Amino acid sequence: MTYMETNSNRTVASDSARGREGPFIDLADFRRAARKNADESPMRLLIVEDDRDAADYLRKAFREAGHVVDLAADGEEGLVLARDGGYDVLIVDRMLPRRDGLSVIADLRGRGDKTPALILSALGQVDDRVTGLRAGGDDYLPKPYAFTELLARVEALARRGGPQAADTVYRVADLELDRLAHRCTRSGQEIVLQPREFRLLEYLMRHAGQVVTRTMLLENVWDYHFDPQTNVIDVHVSRLRAKIDKGFDPPLLHTVRGAGYIIRDGAR
Amino acid sequence: MTALGKLIRTTAFKLLAAYLIIFALFAGSVIAYLGWHTQRLVTRQAVEAIENDTRFMQAQFERGGINRLVNLVNRRAGAPDAGLLLVTSFNGDPLAGNMMNLPLNFLDKQGWREISYVRTDDSAAPPSRALVHVVFLPGEYRLLIGRDVVEREELRQIIIGPAVWGLALLVVLGMAGGLFITRRVLKRIDQMTAISDGIMAGDLSGRLAVSGTGDEFDRLALSLNAMLDRIEALMAGLKEVSDNIAHDLKTPLTRLRNRAEDALRTAASEDEWRLATERTIEESDGLIRTFDALLMIARAEAGQASAKMLRFDLAETVAGVAELYEPVADESGLDLKTEIAGPLPMHGVRELFGQALANLLDNAIKYSAPETPGERRELDLRATRIGDRLRLVVADRGPGIPEADRPRALERFVRLEASRTRPGFGLGLSLVAAVVRLHGGTLSLEGNDPGLRVVIDLPLDLSDEAEAA
Numbered sequence: 001m002t003y004m005e006t007n008s009n010r011t012v013a014s015d016s017a018r019g020r021e022g023p024f025i026d027l028a029d030f031r032r033a034a035r036k037n038a039d040e041s042p043m044r045l046l047i048v049e050d051d052r053d054a055a056d057y058l059r060k061a062f063r064e065a066g067h068v069v070d071l072a073a074d075g076e077e078g079l080v081l082a083r084d085g086g087y088d089v090l091i092v093d094r095m096l097p098r099r100d101g102l103s104v105i106a107d108l109r110g111r112g113d114k115t116p117a118l119i120l121s122a123l124g125q126v127d128d129r130v131t132g133l134r135a136g137g138d139d140y141l142p143k144p145y146a147f148t149e150l151l152a153r154v155e156a157l158a159r160r161g162g163p164q165a166a167d168t169v170y171r172v173a174d175l176e177l178d179r180l181a182h183r184c185t186r187s188g189q190e191i192v193l194q195p196r197e198f199r200l201l202e203y204l205m206r207h208a209g210q211v212v213t214r215t216m217l218l219e220n221v222w223d224y225h226f227d228p229q230t231n232v233i234d235v236h237v238s239r240l241r242a243k244i245d246k247g248f249d250p251p252l253l254h255t256v257r258g259a260g261y262i263i264r265d266g267a268r
Numbered sequence: 269m270t271a272l273g274k275l276i277r278t279t280a281f282k283l284l285a286a287y288l289i290i291f292a293l294f295a296g297s298v299i300a301y302l303g304w305h306t307q308r309l310v311t312r313q314a315v316e317a318i319e320n321d322t323r324f325m326q327a328q329f330e331r332g333g334i335n336r337l338v339n340l341v342n343r344r345a346g347a348p349d350a351g352l353l354l355v356t357s358f359n360g361d362p363l364a365g366n367m368m369n370l371p372l373n374f375l376d377k378q379g380w381r382e383i384s385y386v387r388t389d390d391s392a393a394p395p396s397r398a399l400v401h402v403v404f405l406p407g408e409y410r411l412l413i414g415r416d417v418v419e420r421e422e423l424r425q426i427i428i429g430p431a432v433w434g435l436a437l438l439v440v441l442g443m444a445g446g447l448f449i450t451r452r453v454l455k456r457i458d459q460m461t462a463i464s465d466g467i468m469a470g471d472l473s474g475r476l477a478v479s480g481t482g483d484e485f486d487r488l489a490l491s492l493n494a495m496l497d498r499i500e501a502l503m504a505g506l507k508e509v510s511d512n513i514a515h516d517l518k519t520p521l522t523r524l525r526n527r528a529e530d531a532l533r534t535a536a537s538e539d540e541w542r543l544a545t546e547r548t549i550e551e552s553d554g555l556i557r558t559f560d561a562l563l564m565i566a567r568a569e570a571g572q573a574s575a576k577m578l579r580f581d582l583a584e585t586v587a588g589v590a591e592l593y594e595p596v597a598d599e600s601g602l603d604l605k606t607e608i609a610g611p612l613p614m615h616g617v618r619e620l621f622g623q624a625l626a627n628l629l630d631n632a633i634k635y636s637a638p639e640t641p642g643e644r645r646e647l648d649l650r651a652t653r654i655g656d657r658l659r660l661v662v663a664d665r666g667p668g669i670p671e672a673d674r675p676r677a678l679e680r681f682v683r684l685e686a687s688r689t690r691p692g693f694g695l696g697l698s699l700v701a702a703v704v705r706l707h708g709g710t711l712s713l714e715g716n717d718p719g720l721r722v723v724i725d726l727p728l729d730l731s732d733e734a735e736a737a
Contacts, residue, residue, distance in 0.1 A: 144556055146549075196591060222592060226623035227557060228630070235595040 075099025636666025
């Protein structure tokens with residue numbers, strides 16, 4: 001058992017300590033891979049942000065990741081661009097001149113436009129998030145944020161509603177997860193998972209090929225929006241990894257240093 | 269504003285003046301009615317007397333003709349308290365009576381009239397007013413019978429004069445009394461205003477005087493004082509937070525700046541640059557977390573979250589957080605034993621309790637994990653119900669906190685000597701304490717021989733049980 005081996009490693013799991021025991025991908029490698037991926041299907045993004053520097057930084061970073069970015073400097077401009085449509089994800093700052101971010105999203109939703117929208121805001125308390133999501137936002141990220149976190153969330157949003165969501169069986173290489181029967185097999189061998197481990201794997205596999213951050217896991221698998229301080233998620237992931245990757249080849253669940261986790265077919 | 273102007277502007281005075289005006293109008297109406305009624309009564313008496321006399325005189329005339337009437341009139345007219353009498357021929361020549369200077373053609377018409385007159389027997393007297401009745405007698409004679417109504421005028425003067433003066437006195441005294449009462453009220457209001465001006469100027473220790481009579485001003489003063497207590501406590505908390513922020517955020521900020529500067533000066537290779545940048549990002553992430561934690565504590569302490577309080581089952585939250593931390597505890601050599609007697613309905617903010625429980629378990633794992641590999645220790649998490657209270661206990665088997673240090677452990681940014689070298693921001697327990705206070709509970713640190721027991725006592729939300737009962 002992997003966790004018995006790591007028992008001697010007394011300190012609470014950190015990125016580097018965790019990296020040694022599982023397959024590990026450097027963020028730069030991941031970005032390159034993501035870029036290659038994006039070359040095939042780049043995302044079209046609209047960023048509505050009044051801070052010129054922040055907007056330029058985001059445009060540069062998303063372009064490096066291979067995506068196409070339009071910028072709008074205020075709410076009205078953002079709304080005009082968004083109404084024309086054609087975007088995969090909208091990234092909307094909450095406090096904007098001329099028209100605030102929440103009303104931009106509410107206006108689009110009122111017209112039946114369901115383009116996924118992520119709200120960026122300096123207001124990070126629980127009720128601010130609830131207000132944001134109630135206005136029609138699909139995700140909420142408080143400032144300041146790590147770009148990897150934003151990228152991971154935007155990519156998760158862009159693929160939302162894809163064919164995978166409706167599938168009852170998720171597949172990555174020889175790993176299969178039957179959501180209806182609550183069964184998991186690898187190479188035909190049954191793997192017994194705890195309910196929480198099942199949900200963790202389900203979330204990772206729904207976003208197969210995408211980086212999933214620890215905060216995303218905490219929010220979507222555990223439904224917590226607080227900061228757990230130590231990387232409790234790492235231990236859960238490492239236990240899951242011991243069950244699905246130990247004794248199989250190739251490893252599927254990878255740690256992306258400085259970002260989170262990704263489940264993917266390494267052979268591809 | 270003059271002192272009088274200020275008095276007149278008060279609500280009390282305006283109310284009083286309005287009341288006074290209404291009262292005066294009522295009193296005036298009553299007096300007017302009384303006057304009118306008395307006058308009517310007096311007039312009717314005169315009318316009856318005149319009618320009696322008229323009938324009597326007519327009867328005498330019928331019996332004895334004009335001579336008998338003239339004799340009778342002459343006899344009566346001389347009496348000192350006689351009414352007015354006059355008998356004339358058809359062309360107006362007086363035959364008998366005690367009146368003179370009648371207007372020309374006055375006797376050409378029958379009926380009731382009021383006139384001013386002069387008596388023949390007392391021509392020096394000033395003209396007086398009278399009610400008179402003129403009747404025609406057979407043979408073109410005219411008979412005038414009247415009564416002086418000066419009495420009526422006098423009666424009117426007797427009633428109206430004092431009434432008007434009384435009313436004037438009432439208004440003047442009322443206004444004076446009103447000013448007096450208003451001044452007393454205004455004095456207390458002025459006191460309150462003066463104290464609140466002092467408080468607004470920054471002296472938060474000022475309190476309104478309470479006279480002890482339990483009147484509405486006392487009640488107002490008491491509730492304002494309670495509000496001031498709360499504001500003072502909040503301001504003190506805010507000041508403490510800002511002092512702490514200034515002190516404790518500047519330290520890591522300085523470190524961050526030094527590192528960046530150092531890298532700029534000495535970094536030679538790309539790897540060194542990368543390392544310096546990564547450490548800068550790590551340091552700023554730490555700062556962000558500290559800042560978030562501080563904001564959360566400040567919000568919880570300010571009671572801001574209370575608007576968003578909902579009913580939830582704390583047992584579920586405890587179980588969820590325990591499940592989240594169990595693997596970490598396990599890997600750190602701790603057996604997390606969870607005992608939950610649920611359901612535990614609470615009225616509060618679920619996320620805050622999640623964070624508080626995470627902080628408690630995080631601390632317990634950080635400080636009580638065994639040093640030697642292979643050694644196992646217990647970590648107890650218990651959530652039980654005692655009557656209508658909820659008891660939450662996190663008990664570890666670590667080194668614990670010496671009794672003398674326990675009160676300090678709940679303060680912000682305090683990390684006790686033994687733990688200086690471990691990671692953490694020293695905000696964990698103070699956030700827990702703030703969350704517990706926000707929900708009306710208490711937190712205490714006890715010894716666990718060895719180890720630390722954090723005991724939290726909270727009120728349950730038993731509204732549905734109360735309904736069922």
